[in-house]
Amino acid sequence: MADAPYIAGVDIGGTKVACVLADEEGNILARRWQLTRAQEGWQTVVSQLFEMTEQVLEGVPRQQVRGIGISCGGPLDSQQGIVYSPPNLPGWDAVPIKRIFEERFGLPVRLENDANATALAEHCFGAGRGTRNMVFMTWGTGIGGGLILDGRLYRGTNDLAGEIGHTTVLLDGPLCGCGKRGCLEALASGPAIARRARELAEASPESGVWQRTSPDAVTAQHVVESAMEGDTFARFVLAEAATYMGIGIANLAQILNPERVVLGTIAVKAGELVLEPLRRALEVHAWSRVRQVLEVVPAQLGDRAQDLAGVCLWLAD
Ligand SMILES: [Zn+2]
Numbered sequence: 001m002a003d004a005p006y007i008a009g010v011d012i013g014g015t016k017v018a019c020v021l022a023d024e025e026g027n028i029l030a031r032r033w034q035l036t037r038a039q040e041g042w043q044t045v046v047s048q049l050f051e052m053t054e055q056v057l058e059g060v061p062r063q064q065v066r067g068i069g070i071s072c073g074g075p076l077d078s079q080q081g082i083v084y085s086p087p088n089l090p091g092w093d094a095v096p097i098k099r100i101f102e103e104r105f106g107l108p109v110r111l112e113n114d115a116n117a118t119a120l121a122e123h124c125f126g127a128g129r130g131t132r133n134m135v136f137m138t139w140g141t142g143i144g145g146g147l148i149l150d151g152r153l154y155r156g157t158n159d160l161a162g163e164i165g166h167t168t169v170l171l172d173g174p175l176c177g178c179g180k181r182g183c184l185e186a187l188a189s190g191p192a193i194a195r196r197a198r199e200l201a202e203a204s205p206e207s208g209v210w211q212r213t214s215p216d217a218v219t220a221q222h223v224v225e226s227a228m229e230g231d232t233f234a235r236f237v238l239a240e241a242a243t244y245m246g247i248g249i250a251n252l253a254q255i256l257n258p259e260r261v262v263l264g265t266i267a268v269k270a271g272e273l274v275l276e277p278l279r280r281a282l283e284v285h286a287w288s289r290v291r292q293v294l295e296v297v298p299a300q301l302g303d304r305a306q307d308l309a310g311v312c313l314w315l316a317d
Helices: 042-057 097-105 114-125 184-188 190-199 220-228 232-256 265-270 272-285 288-292 304-312
Strands: 006-012 016-023 028-035 065-072 082-084 093-095 109-113 134-137 145-149 152-154 260-263 295-298
Touching: 006 042, 006 304, 016 042, 016 304, 028 042, 028 304, 042 097, 065 097, 065 114, 065 304, 082 097, 097 109, 109 114, 114 134, 114 145, 114 152, 114 304, 134 232, 145 232, 184 190, 184 232, 190 220, 190 232, 190 265, 220 232, 220 265, 220 272, 232 260, 232 272, 232 288, 260 265, 265 272, 272 295
Parallel strands: 006 065, 065 109, 134 260, 260 295
Antiparallel strands: 006 016, 016 028, 082 093, 134 145, 145 152
């Protein structure tokens, strides 16, 4: 079945779950999605996934299906196919999702964390096409990473490679969700941007951000929207976060010497408003010969990334 034309992709998120059937060119032939009934426990979510997977596989002979690829938030064990308590999936503790799917569908199953799977998707079909050494970084609620080195996904010893969001970029900096201080994620993620705007609210009463929302309710989205309208304060807050992102990427580039870094959500939405300060930080913190070969670009796949993430597990080895 290694050259079977179809692949099923499963995306398990805390907000939504989706299943697709695709071909090896990345064309989506069938798609189902539902809101994740995460609070009802893992068994309920698995039954949602079974239902949707059955629907996308309906009428397709099993020998035409190469396998099922599952993309899920970590921590997880990709070799054993076990998911360990992702923060957005309460009650998932050592769920053997690979075996559960294999038994149900009689097809081979691969499991990968969502950042790695999305990195493969951007590498196969998006902004990372044609590269040998590429880093994909999610940049939204969290900052995660997937490393494609020498054309292959690099997982590390126990699936923890690429956790760029939890490298330290500021000594004694703000507390991170992981328990450390000064992590990149605590300084540059969406919630970090919102926190910084809130901290500086009293000093910026005239900012357009405060015409949109109150300091209690501010999100990174409000800051990005105001910055796009030219608001000086919002641009300052975004540039500060982007500078930390630039430092994080410079550290990464000094170690891995990649040819492309592909950035998710915030870079896609804010574009040059974040890429310009980010590149300035790179100029300060990375060697010119490292920068010479390095492009930093926004991701290209948008919502398709999640659909293709699981599928791509069967397109790479
Ligand atoms: Zn952290």
